[in-house]
Amino acid sequence: MYEHLTVVKHPLVQHKLTLMRDKDTPTAVFRQLLREISQLLAYEITRELEMTTRRIETPLCEMDAPVLAGKKLALVSILRAGNGLLDGVLELVPSARVGYVGLYRDEETLQPVQYYYKVPQDLEDRLVIVLDPMLATGNSSAAAVDLLKRSGANNIRFMCLLAAPEGVERMGEAHPDVPIVTAAVDECLNDHGYIVPGLGDAGDRMFGTR
Ligand code: URA
Secondary structure, three states: OOOOEEEOOOHHHHHHHHHHHOOOOOHHHHHHHHHHHHHHHHHHHOOOOOEEEEEEEOOOOEEEEEEEOOOOOEEEEEEOOOHHHHHHHHHHOOOOEEEEEEEEEOOOOOOEEEEEEEOOOOHHHOOEEEEOOEEOOOHHHHHHHHHHHHOOOOOEEEEOOEEOHHHHHHHHHHOOOOOEEEOEEOOEEOOOOOEEOOOOOHHHHHHOOO
């Protein structure tokens, strides 16, 4: 399996994920759960951020206190479902820069088709966290990471809620330098490219379309 894969097995993540998988969970609850899980995944994916210290004065004395080092993070949402992870992560890292990659999946070929691309400047100096709840075939994710690398990004991590083994493998082949953080790796993809058992179409479930 993929060397840089982290499955977050924390009980809160797993419990919330089960609620999200349930087909009877309403849209508003689904969205709220995704926001909550995104923050727990963000906690994991930012674990190794570089730190420095800043001299501050507490009411009692001076101290060298830890603060994040380097340029602000860049969060890149793969539209449209990535936005479901974005809001929660932005709450934790409010000064992060934000980019969007618009890719839709051709339902026949399952290949990604690009329709939007807008990302922050200086990607080469930033940690870039790519957000997409469902790592299915891995085609869109690999394509999004290709685009980001062409824009200069060289320190990229990928956050998803659910992954299929096929997607993990595809990312591992295309971008072995990109660590993946997910809440679960499911059994397989079905013939339509859906993750099984999965949770259905993440975009439809979070936006109430369909
Ligand atoms: N995208 C989804 O929203 N769900 C899947 O199962 C696969 C891709």
